Amino acid sequence: MLLTYLISSVLLCLAMSSQVAAQYRFDSWTTDDGLPQNSVFTILQTRDGYLWMGTYEGLAR
Secondary structure, three states: OHHHHHHHHHHHHHHHHHHHHOOOOOOOOOHHHOOOOOOOOEEEEOOOOOEEEEEOOEEEO
16 A cells, blocks of 8 residues: 555656646857856846846846
8 A cells, every 4th residue: 555655656746747847948048149158147037028147257138
């Protein structure tokens, strides 16, 4: 009984984690795309939707 419960719990967690991961989209930007530096230390989104990224070399929008 305990083994059945454990296996069911693990399968449920795996199924839920794959559904959550499917909701996100990742983009990657580099200096080739206009960033001053490849290492971004802070990101802020303004009310009008712009992303500001802070690097040691300066800000990028």
